[in-house]
Amino acid sequence: MEVIQKYDLNDPVLFRNYQKNNTVIDVPYYIIENALTDTQIEEILALLSVYDSDAIDSEQFNNNEHLKWLYINCRDEEKPSPYGITKRVLEFRPYDDVIIQKCLDINKRVWNLDINGMITTKYLIYEKGRYSDWHTDGSFGVQSEADSSIVWRKLSATVALTDDEYDGGEFEMVLSSNPSTSYVKIKPSKGSIILFPPFINHRISPVTRGIKKTLVYWFCGSRWR
């Protein structure tokens, strides 16, 4: 995992000590290195690349995302999704299981948030020049017609399927400190997973060479409390 730039590493507020022994840091995100082996990544790419040409352009849905995507359903009966195309790839199931289990384990250790479901896995393709502008994956507080039946996104996870294959395309997050200087810019290594709460502002910078491929998971549960 190469953290290209980590602004304000000495920011005493961001990395303040909660204990005097200098062992505690306040970070909202977590990186699982080597969550998948190179072989597993190769197998996943072989399975999913077949559908690359079916991926649809996100620009037709919003002006924030400039990439291509597909939903990968390896579990349920085929069901329509409101945006984009869902491909049923049953062979992906074992890999899906591994990724989900690793994310849930980390949630238990790090945040222990109430998670009781997830949204269908999304497969993202960033070709040269494509990017995703600053956005959050979900909100924190919701005013007005929010009722208890709404599923809330509680954790986002992004799985890196490529690394040397592209330049640019860094994953950036604004952290909960000085917003003009304290954000992280990460070039994730193949097989790693970045987990973060969906209310964190993040983006993918433009890919300048090659193709970046990721899988995105959203774990859902009861509203924040």
Add this chain to the structure above:
Amino acid sequence: MILKKRNSKTFYTDYEIKNIPDGIASSDRVLRYAPYYIIEDFLTDDILKEVTNFTEKKHNSLIKGSVIGYSHQEAEQNNLRDSSIHFIEDDEFEKYNNYIANKVSEINKNIFNLDLSCFMTPQYAVYDRGQHFNWHPDGPFGVLDRRGLNCIPDDLAWRKLSLSIALNDESEYTGGDFQIVDPSANPSCAIVNTIRMAKGTAILFPAFSAHRVSPIIDGIRKSLIYWFCGPRWK
């Protein structure tokens, strides 16, 4: 209690979901994201007067505010914080604490709906010319030790919601803006919302949100701060 409706003069962050993500909500549902919530006239003029009569008497016992893990000297040297504060522990203030906590409890139910169990000793904060409080969250969302484990015990009260009440009017000072990150703004252009509060106005926000008080150019800024706590984020 009827919550005050939003209007264009206030600063509610009010994102209507234009593209409802699949599996999240039906398309006929309008959600308004509320990463923070502003309440005008949170304190009525009468109560505000009583509260400020009380706080004005504390000006001779103000101390310098510090930051967790830092003395106030270190906080000042590192450009973290330079403000004068007083922790209000007087019995005679209890009735105002209860009044405020009840109001927040109602608003929380309607807007954030977080598990809250208590609040910490309120802080009266005074910013004089040149004083400020740099960007900071009031409490963490996740805190890890070197093994990558969340190291705050479950039974500890976590700061969940912060409340800042303006005790004097924004016309009484220049500078001293209250600023809070807009979680979905582009950081390179419009990262923050700047909020100038009329006296009696309050802002309620999750304690992990970064915010600051910019340096006072002239005049004096007075506010009353509460932290509402509960079990860890779920």
